[in-house]
Amino acid sequence: xxxxxxxxxxxxxxxxxxxxxxxxxxxxxxxLIHEVTSPQAFAMLRELDLKVAFPGNTLATVDHIVPTEDxxxxxxxxxxxxxxxxxxxxxxxxxxxxYNVGSGKQGVVHIIAPELGLTQPGMxxxxxxxxxxxxxxxxxxxxxxxxxQVRDVLATQTLAMDPxxxxxxxxxxxxxxxxxxxxxxxxxxxxxxxxxxxxxxxEFAGTCIDAMTMEERMxxxxxxxxxxxxxGYINPDQTTFDYLRGREFAxxxxxxxxxxxxxxxxxxxxxxxxxDLVIFDAAEISPTLTWGITPGQALGLDETLPAIENYAxxxxxxxxxxxxxxxxxxxxxxxxxxxxxxxxxxxxxxxLSDLREVAKxxxxxxGKVPTQIKTVVVPGSExxxxxxxAEGLDQIFIKHGFDWxxxxxxxxxxxxxxxxxxxxxxASTSNRNFKGRxxxxxxxxxxxxxxxxxxxxxxxxxxxxxPLLHKEVQS
Amino acid sequence: MSSIIKIAGRGVPLRGNDIDTDRIIPARFLRCVxxxxxxxxxxxxxxxxxxxxxxxxxxSNPEYAGASVLVVGSNFGCGSSREHxxxxxxxxxxxxxxxxxFAEIFFNNNIAIGVPCLSLSAADIDSLQGLIEDKPMLEVExxxxxxxxxxxxxxxxxxxxxxxxxxFVRGQWDATGQLLTNLGKVRxxxxxxxxxxxxxx
Numbered sequence: 160x161x162x163x164x165x166x167x168x169x170x171x172x173x174x175x176x177x178x179x180x181x182x183x184x185x186x187x188x189x190x191l192i193h194e195v196t197s198p199q200a201f202a203m204l205r206e207l208d209l210k211v212a213f214p215g216n217t218l219a220t221v222d223h224i225v226p227t228e229d230x231x232x233x234x235x236x237x238x239x240x241x242x243x244x245x246x247x248x249x250x251x252x253x254x255x256x257x258y259n260v261g262s263g264k265q266g267v268v269h270i271i272a273p274e275l276g277l278t279q280p281g282m283x284x285x286x287x288x289x290x291x292x293x294x295x296x297x298x299x300x301x302x303x304x305x306x307x308q309v310r311d312v313l314a315t316q317t318l319a320m321d322p323x324x325x326x327x328x329x330x331x332x333x334x335x336x337x338x339x340x341x342x343x344x345x346x347x348x349x350x351x352x353x354x355x356x357x358x359x360x361x362e363f364a365g366t367c368i369d370a371m372t373m374e375e376r377m378x379x380x381x382x383x384x385x386x387x388x389x390x391g392y393i394n395p396d397q398t399t400f401d402y403l404r405g406r407e408f409a410x411x412x413x414x415x416x417x418x419x420x421x422x423x424x425x426x427x428x429x430x431x432x433x434x435d436l437v438i439f440d441a442a443e444i445s446p447t448l449t450w451g452i453t454p455g456q457a458l459g460l461d462e463t464l465p466a467i468e469n470y471a472x473x474x475x476x477x478x479x480x481x482x483x484x485x486x487x488x489x490x491x492x493x494x495x496x497x498x499x500x501x502x503x504x505x506x507x508x509x510x511l512s513d514l515r516e517v518a519k520x521x522x523x524x525x526g527k528v529p530t531q532i533k534t535v536v537v538p539g540s541e542x543x544x545x546x547x548x549a550e551g552l553d554q555i556f557i558k559h560g561f562d563w564x565x566x567x568x569x570x571x572x573x574x575x576x577x578x579x580x581x582x583x584x585x586a587s588t589s590n591r592n593f594k595g596r597x598x599x600x601x602x603x604x605x606x607x608x609x610x611x612x613x614x615x616x617x618x619x620x621x622x623x624x625x626p627l628l629h630k631e632v633q634s
Numbered sequence: 635m636s637s638i639i640k641i642a643g644r645g646v647p648l649r650g651n652d653i654d655t656d657r658i659i660p661a662r663f664l665r666c667v668x669x670x671x672x673x674x675x676x677x678x679x680x681x682x683x684x685x686x687x688x689x690x691x692x693x694s695n696p697e698y699a700g701a702s703v704l705v706v707g708s709n710f711g712c713g714s715s716r717e718h719x720x721x722x723x724x725x726x727x728x729x730x731x732x733x734x735x736f737a738e739i740f741f742n743n744n745i746a747i748g749v750p751c752l753s754l755s756a757a758d759i760d761s762l763q764g765l766i767e768d769k770p771m772l773e774v775e776x777x778x779x780x781x782x783x784x785x786x787x788x789x790x791x792x793x794x795x796x797x798x799x800x801x802f803v804r805g806q807w808d809a810t811g812q813l814l815t816n817l818g819k820v821r822x823x824x825x826x827x828x829x830x831x832x833x834x835x
Contacts, residue, residue, distance in 0.1 A: 175823055176816050180806040181797030184813055186823055188830065196716065198667035207810070212817065213824070224665060238665035245667045279829055289715040289739060303739055305717035306669075307746035311810050317820055319809035321742075321797065353652060354709040357738060387712070389738050410833065417833035453652050453712075473708075473756060477651050572661045572714070593656045593713060600660070600679035 161325035163431035165281075165394055166360045169300045173283045175317055182319040188282040189299075190217040190312045191268045192255070194224055194242040195574070196287030200309035201249040213316040214254040218277060221246055221260060222267045223574045227537050227564035230260055239575065253313075266540020266566045269293040269506040273377065274542055276406025279418075280395035281425035285312055290506045290590065292383040295392030296376035297399055298426060300360070302390055323389050324358055324434035329365035332441035336632065337625035339516070340375035341508060341588070341608035343367070345447040345457045347439065348386040353455040356388025359435070362427065363393045367441040373402040374512040381507045382590050385454040394426040446623060448607040449592045450493055451481030456592075457606070460623050464491045484594055485603055486582075493605075493621050500585040501534045501616035502597070503561075503609055505571040508588035509539030511546050513609040518552045520613035521559040523627050528560030529619045535577055536561045537569040559617065573598025586615040637805035638748055641730045641776040643702030645785070646692050647763035653706065654713035655740060659722045661714075672718055673725030693726065697770040705763050705774075706733040708756070711740025720744045730776050732783060732792070734759050741798075746809070750778060750802050753793040762790065778802050 161167055173186040190213075192200075197219070204211070211217065224239035233240040243259075250257040258264040264271060269290050272278045280298035284291060289303035308318055328351075330343060348355075361383050368379065376393050383391025400419055403409040410418040445459035456478070458464065466489045470478050482488065487496075503509075503517055517536065528534055536556050538544035544566050547553055553563045570577040571589035578598025579585055585597055585604050592604040605621070614622040663675045681691040692698050704723065710733045711719060720743045723731070731744065731751045741751050754762065765785050766772055775784045776792070778799055783790040801807040824830055 172827065173823075175819050178806075178809060178812050179804070180801035180809070180812075182801075182809065184816055184820075186820060186827065188827065195664050199669055199717075202668065209814075212820070216830075236665070242665065242667055282829060287715060287717075289713065303715040305715055305720075305739060305743035305746060307717060307743065307810075311813055314810060315813040315817060315820060316824070317813050317816070319813060321795070353712060354735065354737070357709075357735070387709070387737065414832050418829070421828050421833050453654075473651070476649075480650070572656070574661045574664060591654075591656070591713060593654045595660055595679045596656050598662070600683060 161432055161434050163428035164325045164362060164433065165298055165392060165425055165427045166300060166323065166325045166362065168425055169281055169283060170322065178319055182321055184317050185283060185320045186317050187285045187312050188216065189272070189277060189284045190316070191272055191284065191286035191291070192217060192219045192309065193268050193288065194221045194246040196306050197309055198242065198245040198249065199306045200313055203307070203310040204313055209314045211253040211255065211313045216316055217255045217313065218272065219246060219250045219255050219257040220265050220268050220271055223568045223572065225260060225567035226575050227535070227567050227569050227577060230565055236576065263541050266542065267506045267509060267568055269381065270509060270539035270543065273297065274406070274540060276403055276409035279403065279409070280399060280422040285318060289384045290381055292391050293377050293381040293506055295380035295383065295390055296373060298392055298395035298422070300390055300392060303384060323360045325362055326359045326435040326437060327362045327364055327433045329436070329438045330363070330367040330441050331365040331438065332367055334367060334441050334444060337446055337610070337628050338444050339608040339610060340371060340378040342444055342447040344379045344382045345449065345454070345606065346444045348382065348455050349447070349457040351386055351437065353385060353453050354387040356383065356386040359388050361386065361388040361391040363391060368393055369396065372512065373398060374510045377510070378507055382454065385590055395422045446608065446611055446625065448493060448605050448611065448621070450485060450487060450605065452484055452592060452594050454590065454592060454606060456481055458493065460494055464489050464493070494623060496621040497619060498586045498605070498615055498621065499533065499583040500579060501532065501612050502570040502585055502587040502589060503612055504535070504537030504539065504569055505589040506539065507590045508609050509537060509543065511543050513588065514538065514543070514547045514552050516609045517613040518555040520610050520624060520627065521555050521617065523631055524614060524617045526559070526617050528616045532616055532619050534561045534616050535564060535570055537564045538566050540566045561616065570597050572596060586612045586621065588612050638750060638802040638807065639777065639779050641703065642773055643729060644698070644700060644771060645703045645705050645766040645774040646698040646701035647705045647766045648692050649707060649763060651707040652709045652712055655711055655716050655719035656713055658711065658719040659716065664716060664718050669718065669721040669725070672722035676722040676726045700727065702727050702729040703774045703776065704728045704731045705759065705766060706731060707759065708734035710736050712737035715739040717743045720747055720749060724749055732762065745798060745801060745807050748807055752776065752783070754783070754790050758790050761788065
């Protein structure tokens with residue numbers, strides 16, 4: 160059993176009671192809601208004649224169904240309009256703050272809470288969305304939940320939860336040029352498997368993780384769920400505190416020092432016990448992308464696609480299915496594979512640093528996206544959009560032939576008008592390559608870093624950023 | 635709150651591992667404000683693709699119409715936390731799911747709506763799926779109190795976290811009532827959590 164980890168401390172602080180069924184009633188410090196998974200929860204509350212117990216601890220935004228081109232109300236999609244109206248009515252009636260389109264604070268829920276300083280170390284965070292894992296980057300314990308659980312949090316600010324084991328996932332050493340946080344998490348999932356994290360909270364640690372910015376750490380924790388972990392987190396440190404200082408909802412004035420002291424203490428003790436430990440060497444990680452239909456079906460750009468026999472017998476059916484669906488063959492290289500669409504955005508890679516990386520690749524390359532390639536660049540929030548435009552990134556994108564849009568989840572799951580068509584293949588900075596994920600039942604997704612996606616767009620085929628970045632260093 | 639101990643009904647076998655919630659209910663069907671009508675869209679894309687290829691998805695196969703025990707492989711329900719997935723299965727008619735393993739959020743979402751997810755070994759899953767494929771009219775009987783699944787002459791011992799099993803047997807699977815009982819304690823704790831109280835020691 161783990162002892163002295165951040166997870167253990169946060170769990171204990173928020174435990175209200177042991178329930179009759181054996182679960183723990185856990186207090187939730189920050190509850191985030193959006194338009195897809197909350198309307199039914201509010202309906203259940205009305206049916207039970209219950210009120211929202213702590214409206215001040217819930218924040219709402221709209222992200223999944225938001226059109227990224229024409230955002231005039233009512234939305235062209237009447238179903239999307241109905242969902243936003245339901246959110247507007249439910250939040251107004253319950254006294255919950257909603258950051259709506261045009262407020263300047265709207266965006267993907269997992270992008271806006273950190274950028275507003277709402278997500279802080281030592282908190283418990285819940286949201287009816289599996290990528291709630293993102294908030295773990297701040298040393299918060301954060302859970303994606305279903306709609307019945309959203310109802311429970313609204314009614315009681317608590318959840319019935321099973322305890323978790325803690326696995327420390329260390330990444331040590333420095334990343335090579337052209338290798339990014341996205342490559343690190345794809346590498347981890349590839350090696351630990353998409354169900355390897357079942358029953359665990361992942362504590363990401365090690366010198367490589369310590370050296371990462373908060374935005375990189377969010378990319379890592381975001382995909383803990385793709386590794387099957389119930390949540391993922393990184394211990395808070397000076398990088399965390401520097402990021403938070405001055406943000407709207409971060410502690411201000413005299414309180415800051417008390418907050419920082421408490422945050423330092425909530426981090427895992429140096430002699431903490433873990434249920435498991437896995438260690439990766441950062442130097443062994445190369446630019447990585449997925450080729451199949453689960454986030455674990457990934458490979459380094461220098462490798463060729465694996466033989467089916469390399470997999471365990473019970474996995475071979477799925478691998479065959481993946482080859483068939485993706486129209487790829489064992490032995491083939493992914494380098495040079497022609498693509499149709501490039502999506503840059505999502506709660507994994509829709510932050511300012513991701514967009515800067517894309518702009519940098521555009522300028523180093525100097526060319527323009529071929530006309531037959533469709534691109535969609537979607538900032539993670541209205542604030543990210545404003546910041547990118549203030550730096551002139553939008554002008555760089557437009558000059559190099561990229562389509563610059565408004566903030567939302569967009570083509571990560573295609574609940575808005577941005578969708579793949581037919582069997583199109585998409586280089587995507589999002590988090591899931593499931594069959595049909597990007598809106599076309601036969602559409603194909605290759606997950607990768609923003610840099611690799613940007614160069615892939617400019618070249619019209621899967622490309623390696625390392626030679627381009629190497630040239631930059633030499634010049 | 636009612637106990638859920640015995641579930642008996644015909645089975646529907648769904649072969650394959652890592653079946654994610656996007657496949658159970660594709661995102662375009664999430665454009666709604668209620669869970670009504672989701673049952674007919676369960677596995678919509680898989681069903682239409684197999685139909686186009688001249689094959690039948692188990693959920694489209696008339697032999698399995700009216701089945702209530704879904705039998706699946708490993709890591710079933712991975713990916714998105716959308717409760718629309720268990721809701722669509724329940725509305726299609728699923729009252730229990732037997733699988734090699736389940737993704738955790740999906741497992742918990744099913745508890746919340748009263749659908750137990752039970753585990754068997756990969757070999758037992760294969761046998762049970764084979765039995766049902768041979769005889770779709772076969773009755774599959776789950777007994778959560780005894781921890782068993784019986785189909786024809788076969789009896790399987792189920793694996794399930796003890797807490798979850800007890801919740802169904804004792805009728806405590808809907809936690810809301812219990813959570814509400816403690817609202818006083820919750821308010822007391824909220825007043826003690828440092829980050830909600832200006833970090834005053």
